[in-house]
Amino acid sequence: MSDSKHSQREARYHALGITDDARLLHVTFTLRNNGKLIHIISARDMRRKEKFFFEQNQKDS
Numbered sequence: 001m002s003d004s005k006h007s008q009r010e011a012r013y014h015a016l017g018i019t020d021d022a023r024l025l026h027v028t029f030t031l032r033n034n035g036k037l038i039h040i041i042s043a044r045d046m047r048r049k050e051k052f053f054f055e056q057n058q059k060d061s
Contacts, residue, residue: 016046016054026050 024046
């Protein structure tokens with residue numbers, strides 16, 4: 001998911017995922033050096049709506 005609302009200088013992206021310890025995370029990041037470097041802006045536990053969205057999409061795949 002892209003995030004044009006918070007940055008006009010560089011593209012920001014959001015990712016939802018699960019860790020090896022079954023922790024559901026929301027990560028915001030940018031790509032630098034022509035996509036060779038991932039710069040993490042933040043990582044946090046998913047909120048309720050994000051968990052629902054993530055779990056629904058896991059079932060579909």
